[in-house]
Amino acid sequence: IGSTKPPVKVTVVEPAIAPSSPSSPRGNVNLALGFILGLGLGVGWALIREQLDRTVKSTDQLGELTGAPNLGVVLFDDDASANHVSALDTRSVKSEGYRTIRTNMQFVSIDDPVSSVVVTSAVPNDGKTTISCNLAVALAQGGHKVCLMEADLRNAQVGPFLGISPAVGLTDVLSGRQSLENALVKWGRGLIDVLPAGKAPPNPSELLSSKHMAILIDQLEKQYDYVIIDSAPLLLVSDAAQLAAHAGGALLVVRYGQTSRDAVTRAATALAQVNARMLGTVINAMPAKRRGYGYGYGYGYGASSKDSDRADAKEPDAREPTSPSAGPR
Numbered sequence: 505i506g507s508t509k510p511p512v513k514v515t516v517v518e519p520a521i522a523p524s525s526p527s528s529p530r531g532n533v534n535l536a537l538g539f540i541l542g543l544g545l546g547v548g549w550a551l552i553r554e555q556l557d558r559t560v561k562s563t564d565q566l567g568e569l570t571g572a573p574n575l576g577v578v579l580f581d582d583d584a585s586a587n588h589v590s591a592l593d594t595r596s597v598k599s600e601g602y603r604t605i606r607t608n609m610q611f612v613s614i615d616d617p618v619s620s621v622v623v624t625s626a627v628p629n630d631g632k633t634t635i636s637c638n639l640a641v642a643l644a645q646g647g648h649k650v651c652l653m654e655a656d657l658r659n660a661q662v663g664p665f666l667g668i669s670p671a672v673g674l675t676d677v678l679s680g681r682q683s684l685e686n687a688l689v690k691w692g693r694g695l696i697d698v699l700p701a702g703k704a705p706p707n708p709s710e711l712l713s714s715k716h717m718a719i720l721i722d723q724l725e726k727q728y729d730y731v732i733i734d735s736a737p738l739l740l741v742s743d744a745a746q747l748a749a750h751a752g753g754a755l756l757v758v759r760y761g762q763t764s765r766d767a768v769t770r771a772a773t774a775l776a777q778v779n780a781r782m783l784g785t786v787i788n789a790m791p792a793k794r795r796g797y798g799y800g801y802g803y804g805y806g807a808s809s810k811d812s813d814r815a816d817a818k819e820p821d822a823r824e825p826t827s828p829s830a831g832p833r
Contacts, residue, residue, distance in 0.1 A: 619730055639755075640652040753781035
């Protein structure tokens with residue numbers, strides 16, 4: 505017990521060497537792990553969004569939902585709110601979409617050609633009025649005699665888009681206050697004839713479903729090669745479905761990434777319930793990065809690119825009417 509010898513002896517076996525790099529944190533390892541984890545989370549989130557996204561983003565989806573052919577794709581345009589009639593510039597990329605629709609419309613029904621087309625959408629803000637105006641211009645550029653009718657009596661936009669006063673128009677003709685000749689307006693130096701909405705009526709549905717409306721459409725079909733009718737959205741009111749039953753058929757406009765698949769299905773059902781014919785669909789505002797998909801389909805369905813080039817070479821250069829003349833006929 506009285507011994508002073510220590511119980512533990514410490515001996516330096518080898519001197520310690522200072523490390524050249526820290527043991528923690530391990531930068532390269534942590535960076536690699538972070539990249540793998542971030543990639544996994546990104547892929548997972550993308551898959552979840554894809555499963556939850558119920559909007560229309562392809563012509564294949566539209567075909568499955570409606571059973572109708574897609575007649576064309578129109579690219580997204582940041583300047584659309586300022587330049588509603590981009591089809592006037594025949595050299596623009598966006599105008600190619602309208603020419604594709606024009607070409608494909610001629611192949612929808614060869615045995616029973618359609619001359620009156622109701623342009624509608626499932627819900628508001630899908631771009632139906634923009635499509636109506638530009639399609640009418642594209643058809644006129646192709647050498648056809650075209651009348652553009654504003655039949656969305658609840659929210660008339662054709663007049664403001666084209667710089668035409670809607671004070672006298674369709675409602676005045678149907679009520680007998682004005683003749684058709686006095687109500688028609690020449691636009692774009694005579695490129696197309698426009699029938700504005702006229703005074704807002706208290707009963708738009710009754711007016712548009714009347715025998716007078718059917719007679720008017722028949723009269724216009726005899727005077728023009730094409731009658732393009734801009735109408736109200738299908739899921740808000742019954743106006744468009746009733747008009748489509750009178751006309752040759754309907755063209756359904758769908759906005760890329762905005763219109764839901766359920767809305768498209770319900771719109772197709774609304775047309776079927778009145779035995780109206782859906783001529784086809786149009787995807788509006790598709791991102792430019794997907795342009796090859798849309799236009800490639802359009803050429804394959806309607807005509808070859810060489811045929812389209814030959815047709816466009818015969819068209820007049822319609823870029824000049826940037827300040828369209830509008831006046832009573």
